[in-house]
Amino acid sequence: MEITASAPGKAILFGEHAVVYGKPAIAVAVDRKAYVTLKKREDKRVHVKINDLNLSGFLDLEKSEVKVENLNKKPEKKGILNYILSAVLKVQKGALQGMDIEIDLEIPIGAGLGSSAAITVATIAAVSKFNRMELSKDEIAEHAHNVELEVQGAASHIDTTLSTYGGMIYLSKNAEDIKPIKISGNLPLVVGYTEERGNTGELVESVKLKKETYPEAVNPILNAIESVTDDAVDALLEKDEKRIGELMNINHGLLDALGVNTGDLSRMAYTARRAGALGSKITGAGGGGSIIAYCPGKVEEVIKSIKKMDKAFNAALSVDGVKVKVKK
Amino acid sequence: MEITASAPGKAILFGEHAVVYGKPAIAVAVDRKAYVTLKKREDKRVHVKINDLNLSGFLDLEKSEVKVENLNKKPEKKGILNYILSAVLKVQKGALQGMDIEIDLEIPIGAGLGSSAAITVATIAAVSKFNRMELSKDEIAEHAHNVELEVQGAASHIDTTLSTYGGMIYLSKNAEDIKPIKISGNLPLVVGYTEERGNTGELVESVKLKKETYPEAVNPILNAIESVTDDAVDALLEKDEKRIGELMNINHGLLDALGVNTGDLSRMAYTARRAGALGSKITGAGGGGSIIAYCPGKVEEVIKSIKKMDKAFNAALSVDGVKVKVKK
Numbered sequence: 001m002e003i004t005a006s007a008p009g010k011a012i013l014f015g016e017h018a019v020v021y022g023k024p025a026i027a028v029a030v031d032r033k034a035y036v037t038l039k040k041r042e043d044k045r046v047h048v049k050i051n052d053l054n055l056s057g058f059l060d061l062e063k064s065e066v067k068v069e070n071l072n073k074k075p076e077k078k079g080i081l082n083y084i085l086s087a088v089l090k091v092q093k094g095a096l097q098g099m100d101i102e103i104d105l106e107i108p109i110g111a112g113l114g115s116s117a118a119i120t121v122a123t124i125a126a127v128s129k130f131n132r133m134e135l136s137k138d139e140i141a142e143h144a145h146n147v148e149l150e151v152q153g154a155a156s157h158i159d160t161t162l163s164t165y166g167g168m169i170y171l172s173k174n175a176e177d178i179k180p181i182k183i184s185g186n187l188p189l190v191v192g193y194t195e196e197r198g199n200t201g202e203l204v205e206s207v208k209l210k211k212e213t214y215p216e217a218v219n220p221i222l223n224a225i226e227s228v229t230d231d232a233v234d235a236l237l238e239k240d241e242k243r244i245g246e247l248m249n250i251n252h253g254l255l256d257a258l259g260v261n262t263g264d265l266s267r268m269a270y271t272a273r274r275a276g277a278l279g280s281k282i283t284g285a286g287g288g289g290s291i292i293a294y295c296p297g298k299v300e301e302v303i304k305s306i307k308k309m310d311k312a313f314n315a316a317l318s319v320d321g322v323k324v325k326v327k328k
Numbered sequence: 329m330e331i332t333a334s335a336p337g338k339a340i341l342f343g344e345h346a347v348v349y350g351k352p353a354i355a356v357a358v359d360r361k362a363y364v365t366l367k368k369r370e371d372k373r374v375h376v377k378i379n380d381l382n383l384s385g386f387l388d389l390e391k392s393e394v395k396v397e398n399l400n401k402k403p404e405k406k407g408i409l410n411y412i413l414s415a416v417l418k419v420q421k422g423a424l425q426g427m428d429i430e431i432d433l434e435i436p437i438g439a440g441l442g443s444s445a446a447i448t449v450a451t452i453a454a455v456s457k458f459n460r461m462e463l464s465k466d467e468i469a470e471h472a473h474n475v476e477l478e479v480q481g482a483a484s485h486i487d488t489t490l491s492t493y494g495g496m497i498y499l500s501k502n503a504e505d506i507k508p509i510k511i512s513g514n515l516p517l518v519v520g521y522t523e524e525r526g527n528t529g530e531l532v533e534s535v536k537l538k539k540e541t542y543p544e545a546v547n548p549i550l551n552a553i554e555s556v557t558d559d560a561v562d563a564l565l566e567k568d569e570k571r572i573g574e575l576m577n578i579n580h581g582l583l584d585a586l587g588v589n590t591g592d593l594s595r596m597a598y599t600a601r602r603a604g605a606l607g608s609k610i611t612g613a614g615g616g617g618s619i620i621a622y623c624p625g626k627v628e629e630v631i632k633s634i635k636k637m638d639k640a641f642n643a644a645l646s647v648d649g650v651k652v653k654v655k656k
Contacts, residue, residue: 214556214574217559218578221548221578224545246541246587254549254585255581257580259577263602270594271591
């Protein structure tokens with residue numbers, strides 16, 4: 001028996017960083033996924049292999065330890081194995097049955113695209129199925145959020161919600177609730193990314209310091225981001241393409257003013273606009289990572305232009321969330 | 329007899345665009361100058377030649393007309409001749425004496441660096457001297473401002489004030505007055521520019537439209553620029569280098585949010601920061617033109633880095649304003 005679970009990554013469309021100060025945000029599941037495939041092993045061990053990362057190891061569930069077999073060139077990426085260990089432990093039930101867990105990624109890791117949430121959600125879905133548990137999506141999302149809390153210390157519900165349910169969401173002021181934003185059709189989004197990586201914790205800290213040092217400048221910036229985000233909900237529902245793009249561009253500049261832009265991100269954002277994107281902005285914490293561009297009728301042109309210097313892919317909205325397939 | 333007048337260009341350090349809505353601004357005279365050299369002609373005609381632009385022609389003072397002799401590759405630059413005509417007419421007195429006016433520029437034209445004010449101020453100073461008028465600096469500045477009003481339809485006092493008096497100025501809220509900001513020592517500034525040119529009128533109009541369309545986003549942005557500008561006065565007086573740089577970076581992002589940044593300007597701004605500038609930002613209307621970078625101890629490095637793709641020069645504060653030299 002082979003079980004494969006998949007879960008989409010995400011991109012923040014509006015409101016990153018401001019969300020830390022109780023401002024609203026809009027995020028979208030993108031149809032680039034993490035795939036987790038499980039096969040039974042003859043022994044009682046749990047082996048994990050992440051294809052493309054040249055990273056594998058054994059999970060010791062009793063000691064709650066990861067034993068990495070090999071170290072790829074980016075050892076910081078081995079942190080992803082902690083999410084998998086924690087996820088497996090969440091849905092381990094009864095006598096341990098050995099498993100081979102193989103992971104395939106369509107999302108770059110550490111680029112602000114929710115790769116860890118996608119892997120976590122798909123792992124929980126696959127392992128719970130393997131262990132003959134029937135979890136609801138709500139239960140999967142709850143477990144996944146707890147995994148992120150355990151591994152990261154802090155986590156918003158945005159990533160795990162989107163990897164579980166798909167679609168687009170509005171996180172309201174002070175994170176009081178998460179509402180779906182339901183649009184007809186799709187969003188012509190392109191993600192561009194480089195190898196440059198920001199450290200989310202350090203970036204959040206740098207914005208906090210900026211807010212403390214220049215409150216009279218930074219507080220209006222956060223208010224402007226709030227206004228842009230709330231405006232964008234209407235623009236998205238009304239499919240007002242020009243407005244969606246302009247609001248993204250304003251949000252990009254405000255993120256630049258908060259100090260989380262870089263030369264690489266800026267290059268990709270402006271390359272996208274020159275190639276016909278109606279809007280483009282940093283997505284996620286910045287300091288490296290990714291930009292997202294809104295490209296009605298220009299998806300291929302924008303991808304081609306960004307690819308001259310960086311990497312890019314079409315990031316259509318994923319209506320689907322986590323899915324499980326069983327092959328007998 | 330040969331008369332040479334020189335006047336410095338300027339760069340806006342803080343507050344461009346917001347100044348249109350009554351916010352304060354800080355600007356600085358930069359020691360890149362326009363030189364206007366006058367010689368007597370045997371006939372009664374007034375000939376003007378702008379070296380480096382391959383642009384020359386006769387001024388018909390009676391008909392108030394410019395007769396261009398040649399058209400360089402950038403015919404839009406011939407507009408500069410209207411400033412010269414208007415300036416000559418302001419200080420024409422008595423019977424017309426023919427003149428050859430030769431202009432040398434250390435400032436790129438149309439790049440937001442006050443080239444037209446510098447040329448206007450130097451022309452007024454040189455021609456008034458030639459006509460044996462003794463104008464005070466206040467009179468030169470007043471004439472120059474009137475020239476800008478005539479030629480452009482609208483003008484702030486910033487450019488003509490700096491080209492006349494030199495130094496650094498703070499234009500207070502609602503342009504109520506202009507105060508000098510007196511600092512000891514110099515400012516290690518670098519200007520970077522490309523051939524890309526923005527149209528100031530169109531850019532001002534685009535910001536106005538943005539303000540009307542997204543008031544809840546744009547008004548806080550203008551307030552943030554005001555706060556940054558007022559903070560910067562203290563930072564400059566205290567020579568708080570880190571703060572000056574950080575405030576410039578915030579101002580840059582806010583200008584990006586207003587939609588006046590471009591891929592080229594952004595590249596230069598981030599190139600400067602990577603090369604060690606403590607801060608960098610668009611200077612002037614944007615949409616092309618120039619960036620200014622604050623580079624204590626890193627002037628040469630920043631110039632070298634920008635020059636890999638674009639043009640750059642050291643733009644030290646010019647304490648001097650307009651100057652006239654007479655060679656018998």
